[in-house]
Amino acid sequence: MPVAYHLIYYAILVLLVVAVRLVHLVFLIPLVLYCIFLLKRKLIFVIAVVLCLTPLFIRPYQAYQFSSIIHGRVVDMNDASLILKTKQGKIKVLTKQKFHYQDELILKVTPVEINRKKDDGDFDEEMYLKSHHIITKMKMVKVIERRPHFSLANVFVQHFSSNKQIRSYQNMFLLGMKDEAIKSDYQVMTSLSIVHLFALSGMHITILYNILFKIFSLFLKKHHADYLSKGVMGFYVFSIPFNISLQRAYLMLIGKSLLHKRLNDLDLLSILIIAHVLYNPYVIYNISFVFSYFIYFMVILTKHIKGQSIIVYLSSLPIVLCMNASLNIFSFFLSSALEPFIIVFYTLFVFSLFLPLEYLLNLLIGLFVSMLDFTQALSSFIVLSKPTLFFIGLFYYCIFACIIQKERQRSIRKPVRFLVALMISFTIFSRYKIYTDVTMIDVGQGDCTLVRLPFDQGNYLIDTGGNVKYDLATNKIIPYLKSIGISRIDAVFISHYDYDHSGALDSLKSHFDVRKVIDKPFKKMQKGNVTIECLTTDHVFSDINDNSNIIYLTIDDVKYLFTGDLGVEGEEALMNKYGSLDVDILKVGHHGSKTSSSVEFITMLKPKVAMIGVGKKNRYGHPSQIVIKRMKNMGSTILRTDQDGSFTIRHMFKEYYILNEKS
Known part of the structure; x- marks a missing residue:
């Protein structure tokens, strides 16, 4: 069988083999069906070749032991970290110290734990690093030696504008690098599903080629101008930080020039896919790889079909949903409208390296930011959820x-x-779910519990958690809510205003649809199969923790008690007023601290399930082993966010089920 015009069969089979190994065993089904298809078409040679290469595609990820001294070159960087290419592989180094691209460094470092994904809405740092061929993460202690080296990227930086905003856009358009100044604009572009227009890609390669070709054609014959343009572009593409979309576009351009008589576009794309997966199988987790290669694959498939742009746009929707769990209803029209604008934008940024265009660029950036603000203000997002396979x-x-x-x-x-x-x-x-869910969201050292009623009757949060180091609302709570299809919170109940219970509230209200905040005692509320009451002790305590609002939640016949940070004194006052409380599931007070959950209180409640919101390896030593022992003596099932991540208690048909990582 000739290889030409059949390489796509190899590429698809390779991707399915890797998906079975790294994504989910369910991909065995399409893998088997695809092999049957190949056998029917008498393409057994494809199966044989991929089978021989399979050990390379499914090789285990190699672990390395590192010393405290590392030596390498800077191959990428942002405001908070840099990527150092060493003999062992690429290392992410956390530092706010400024370096230049291609600087040769000898650093003293300490290891940093890589965050593992626990919940659907979480950023999966482990897979992100592996997909970029980064083998570990370190924190810089000090610079032992630094030697600068020439790079085209540094030449560009020296010619960038002194205006901070223009400089940020130059960095993004010409080097593919994003700094803090552009972070908020970039997040908006991502949410509007137009970020691909601004990330260096095939469109920019085409624009750059046309610019260079027209300039060189003024002095050279056309075929010489063509060669020189492609040569200059190659020097540029491989002299700036690695950009998978840009390199794909450039290599496709060169491949078409050299091999157009022997291989078609699908063959060339297939060669690049197989090469990438051979180099790093985890590249299938790289969103730039998936988006760039798959969308270009769809462009090739539909190039002779009327309505190509609509089909290609629709093809991107599952990818967008996996990233954002929501769709912007104007994204297709916005992308189409912005394309001519981006061509002008990018062209001006290229010429800004040589000409004083700051005034014009400032106007265009201001216009573009206004367009972003206007589009986002339309509230044109449809929150769905992350799609299933x-x-x-x-x-x-x-x-x-x-x-x-x-x-x-x-x-x-x-x-x-x-x-x-x-x-x-x-x-x-x-x-519209048919069940009621109570989910304790893993917000680290803090409390945040979601109560989701069936058939979209209501969504409630009890506390929001809070973290002084980063925005918990935009980084954790909102992505999680959107990932499960929630677009609004009908009420947030705040137990008390300690930061670990309410610190994320302001950001949550700013970035999400929050209808009401309840932070004082309230009257009994009933909605569907859910009743929410506030229990009071009729005391005012000197300790703010003992003044926590106490939520008594009933779902069907199952009773929940949320005690905030209620201490022993508050528990005693609660028992004195209400006597014996019927409680099936207890949100353990004060994250399992020994200053709460007295023997008398736990003996009176006898909870079947104990929920504890607590941070991993927290400095308070929560939860206390004394409290854990008391819960175990009561026969309680203990659920902890530091061990289980976010966990859910699902109510359906008058029964409840515990769903967590372990189950």
């Missing part, structure tokens, strides 16, 4: 069915109807 499979079945039908010049009504039905079903499934 089953949904993604059905979605792309519809897309490819449309493409096949179009190629055969047949009606696409059936796959379009199925696609519409699928999206409607997914929307309903995301929002």
Whole structure:
């Protein structure tokens, strides 16, 4: 079988093999079906070749032992860290000290723990580092030696504007680097699903080629101008920090020039895919790799089809949902409208290296930021949830069915109807659950509990947690809520205003739809199968913890008690007023501190389940082993966010089930 025009079969098989190994065993199903398809087409050679290469694709990730002294070159950086390329591999080094690209450094470092993903909305740092071929994370103690080296990136930086905002956009457009000054704009671009227009990619390669070709054509013959343009672009592409989309676009451009008579576009793309996966199988977790390669694959497939732009846009939706769990209804029109603007924008940034264009660039950036603010202010986001693999499979079945039908010049009504039905079903499934969930969200050292009623009758938070080092609302709570399809919070109940219970409240109100905040005793509330009461002790204590609002929650016949940071004195006052309380599930007071959860209180409650919101290796030593022992003596099932991550107690058909990492 000739390799030319068949390389796509190899690439698809390689990706399926890697997906089985690194993503989920469910990919065995499409892998088996695809192998049957290849056998029917008598493409057994494809299976044989990939089978021989399989040990390379599924090789284990190699662990390294590092000393406290490391030596390497800076290959990427931002305001909080740099990437150092060493003999062992790339290392992420946390530092706020400023360096230059290609600086050779000898550093004294200490190891830093890599954050593992616990919940759906979490950023998976472990896979992110592996997908970028970064083998470990360190924190810089001091610089032992620093030697600068020439790089084109540094030449560019020297010619960048002194204006901070213009400089940030120059960094993003010309070097693919993002600093703190552009962070908020970049987050908005991501939420609007237009960030691909600003990340260095194939569009920018085309613009740059046209600029260089027109300039060189003034002095040289066209074929010489073509060679020189591509040579200069190659020097640029491989002289700036590694950018997977940019390199893909450039290598495709060169491949078309050199091999267009022997290989088609799909073959060239397949070679690049196989090369990337051979180098680093974890690249399938790199969102730039997935987005750039898959969207370009769809562009190639649909280049002769009417309505190509719509099909390509639809193809990106599951990827966008995996990133944001929401869609912007104007994103397609916004992308189309912005494309000519970006061409002008990028062209001006290229010329800004040689010409004084600050005034014009300032105007354009101001116009663009205003457009972002206006679009975001329209509240045009539809929160769905993160899609399941089953949904993604059905979605792309519809897309490819449309493409096949179009190629055969047949009606696409059936796959379009199925696609519409699928999206409607997914929307309903995301929002309207048939069960009630109580989820203690892992916010580290703090409390934050979500109560989600069935059929979108209501969503309530009891406390919000808080972290002085980073914005807990935008980094944890909101991504988690969106990942499970929640677009609003009907009420936030604040037990008391300690930072670890309420610190994220202001940011949550600013960045999410919060209808009401309740921080004082309130009247009994009932909604569907849920009743919420506030218990009071009729005392005012000197300790703010003992003044915590106490929430008594009933779901069907199951009783919850949320005591905030109530201490022993407050517990005693509660027992004196209410006597014996019927409690099935207890949110353990003060994160399991020994100053709460007295023997008398726990003996009176006898909870079947004890929930503890606590940070891993926290400096307070929470939860106390004395409290844990008391809970175990009562026969309570103990759930802890430091060990279980976010956990959920699901109520359905008058029963409840515990869902966590272990189960």
